[in-house]
Amino acid sequence: MARLASQAKAGFFPTPDIVVSLLKTKISFEKDARALDPCCGYGNTLSRLASPDTITYGVELDHQRATKAKSQLFKAVWGDALTEARVSTQSFGLLYLNPPYDTAINPDDNSDRRLEHQFLRTYIRTLQIGGILVLVIPYYVLKACAKTLARNFKVQVTGFPDEEFSIFKQCVVFGEKSYISEEKAKATQEHLEELAGMTPEEFQSEVWPLETMAPIVIPKADRPVNFRIDRLDPLEAIPVINKAGILQDVLQELIPTKNNNIRPLTSLENGHLALMLAGGYMNGAILKDGRQLVIKGVIKKIEKIVQVHENETGGGSITTKDQYIPTVKVIDMQTAELITVQ
Ligand SMILES: C[S@@+](CC[C@H](N)C(=O)[O-])C[C@H]1O[C@@H](n2cnc3c(N)ncnc32)[C@H](O)[C@@H]1O
Incomplete structure (x- = not known):
């Protein structure tokens, strides 16, 4: 818990304003679509992206941020999104994921595992088929996420604006949750791993900038939603x-x-x-x-x-x-x- 708490303090790198503004021009929502941010911070990013009739949900580990998020989102809870949140499967049209950029120790073999991948793996099931993942991660973390992304999504990787990229070297991955053939998954995985192995300069010149991304409509989910946390606030x-x-x-x-x-x-x-x-x-x-x-x-x-x-x-x-x-x-x-x- 001490490690989680310190990660929560240190891991607050909100999506930069300019990136939120660009995303806003690309993403629109069907009426009553549901959107989930399992690391929602103060809830600012998701509430800015959402349309007035979007139903927004968030989880946040830091109590102060979670308290603010409760006033910004339709429903926000305080707790650990990896172990305490109970979220129904395939009930969201948008999964917005800008997780802490860090590693966690695997208790089984003491190896390091990227937290970004743990969040991705845990929350994929909450997206309906045809639902959209927006994943904000340092580009080199594409290596840890490559297999999971390639097997579950039609993926497009876009670059941050240069000035914002220079700080944490992030990119934005858009993924449409789909049934993917083995062959296609293998090719995508290789492509993502290749991108992850580039120098920051090579990466930025290889991927399309966020501005060029085609507009996306977030679908309304058919399934009912269940969203709660084990922790008492x-x-x-x-x-x-x-x-x-x-x-x-x-x-x-x-x-x-x-x-x-x-x-x-x-x-x-x-x-x-x-x-x-x-x-x-x-x-x-x-x-x-x-x-x-x-x-x-x-x-x-x-x-x-x-x-x-x-x-x-x-x-x-x-x-x-x-x-x-x-x-x-x-x-x-x-x-x-x-x-x-x-
Ligand atoms: C990179 S910030 C993202 C904030 C917001 N989603 C945005 O993009 O502006 C990550 C947030 O995740 C929170 N966090 C870290 N570990 C968490 C966990 N296990 N469960 C829920 N939230 C967590 C941190 O406290 C931090 O506020």
Whole structure:
């Protein structure tokens, strides 16, 4: 998760404005067509591309971006599009994919795998036959994606405008999802691998610029859509909990029933305060710097093995020591952030 989170921060390379504007001139939508962006960022690119009656869906790993995307798209969810999103097959006319440009470690053999290909492979099935893939990736990643693209799509590769290309060396791949013959797939794969092996200059002069792309119409999908995520978004959950009245019950449980108005004999050191917090003497809801916080202190006892003595007959003894671990948990009731101090 730590790796995913850092990738989410670092991997935010939104489609450049000029590229979105060019795409907009090339792509139009049948009425009520559905479009999906599994790495939607703030949702800006998809919402700009869509027509007013396009039904837009997005997934985003970064919470702040996902929250903004919710206001821009018909439906956006916060979570990991590779493991947590549940999206029905063949229910989208457009798959817009500008995934993080990175590698992930394959746990089976520790080899590196391109994340762009993982997203492509995972989301191909969401496109209906005749549906359109728009894939924005660094051109050299065509090598990792060549086989999958060639087997599932009629493909056309176009170049970024030179100035934008100079930064991440991206291209735009358009693919129409189709049944492809073995022979055709093999030829396309070879062509894509060849493009991926070129120098950036060779690549840019080999492919047609985006401007020359023929216009595309995104079809309306016939199949019903199912789109949800396994992760609970606290910003959505808190109002529901509030409405259901459960929050009051939880707070009631946390607020101590006995009067803890203690008056110490001498002034307290930080250590004393920490122990009182952990001991539950300060449990309850407080308002601090405008934040509503709920505090709960817990002291957990664990048994630590300090010595193991085994004699020749197989018997022996184990010496243990009790250890007390003071923990203070604080919940910020506005953001649902949980802070644990141990
Ligand atoms: C290259 S940006 C693309 C943003 C937008 N689609 C665009 O083209 O302007 C990739 C986005 O994918 C998000 N992301 C990275 N890993 C993800 C994952 N596993 N699931 C969902 N989103 C992810 C990043 O946080 C980032 O916002």
